[in-house]
Every structure is written in structure tokens, then in C-alpha cells.
Amino acid sequence: MVNANTLRIFIAIAVCSTPTFAEQAPEPANAARGHAATAAQQGEGTGTLHAIDMPGKTVNLTHGPIPALKWMGMRMDLPVTRRVDLSGFQVGDDVQFTVKKGRDNQFRITEMVKKSDAQGGQATESAKSPAN
Numbered sequence: 001m002v003n004a005n006t007l008r009i010f011i012a013i014a015v016c017s018t019p020t021f022a023e024q025a026p027e028p029a030n031a032a033r034g035h036a037a038t039a040a041q042q043g044e045g046t047g048t049l050h051a052i053d054m055p056g057k058t059v060n061l062t063h064g065p066i067p068a069l070k071w072m073g074m075r076m077d078l079p080v081t082r083r084v085d086l087s088g089f090q091v092g093d094d095v096q097f098t099v100k101k102g103r104d105n106q107f108r109i110t111e112m113v114k115k116s117d118a119q120g121g122q123a124t125e126s127a128k129s130p131a132n
């Protein structure tokens with residue numbers, strides 16, 4: 001009797017939890033490995049490049065926390081879209097990037113710049129400005 005009741009309670013919990021399982025099910029295969037699913041589609045982060053796979057259009061990087069996606073800081077592989085020209089980057093570069101979830105639930109870097117370029121770019125713009 002006790003076992004039957006316990007089993008019924010367990011099933012009730014399992015049924016109640018089903019939507020959560022359904023949301024998480026596609027995550028390990030399709031989304032960025034190591035991150036739980038979130039509703040957010042896009043976030044911005046900073047990181048340091050450890051490896052650049054140009055033919056594979058993928059980088060390995062350590063990124064800081066990305067609050068919009070509820071991502072903790074970690075080291076991981078992230079694919080990049082065709083818009084990102086990896087030839088301008090080197091291992092060890094500190095980067096700023098935007099990561100977006102595609103229709104296939106795969107996160108990809110859609111924009112990436114070197115931190116030094118981001119700062120240098122602003123300085124160059126002010127230098128070119130007629131006001132200076």
C-alpha cells in the first residue's frame with residue numbers, strides 16, 4: 001500500500017515536471033554544451049580565445065558570465081557564423097562578442113571584435129573627427 005502510494009506520488013511529480021524535461025531534452029545535443037536552456041535568444045560577452053578552427057568556423061574560448069543567457073563563465077567551443085572573419089584573430093586575443101541562438105537551437109557567435117580593436121577603433125574615430 002505504502003509503496004503504491006509512493007509510486008503514485010512519484011508519477012504525479014514526474015508528470016508535473018514533464019514540460020521542464022521537454023524544454024531541456026534538445027539542449028545537450030543542439031545548444032551550447034554545458035549551458036542550460038534559457039528563453040533568451042541573444043547575449044553579449046567577453047572572452048579569451050584559446051583555439052581558432054577556421055575551416056570548422058569554431059573557436060574555443062573562455063568567456064565571462066553572460067547574464068542575458070544565464071551563462072556562467074566557462075571554457076567552451078562556440079561556432080561562428082559566416083559573417084565573422086576569423087582570419088583577423090589570433091590565439092590569446094581578448095574579444096567581445098555577440099552570441100545568438102539559431103533556429104536549430106545552436107548558439108553561434110554572430111559578431112566578434114578584439115577588445116584592443118574596440119578601444120582602438122573608438123580612439124581612431126575621435127582622432128579622425130573634425131572636432132579634434
Ligand SMILES: [Cu+2]
Nearest residue numbers: 071074075076
Ligand atoms: Cu560557455
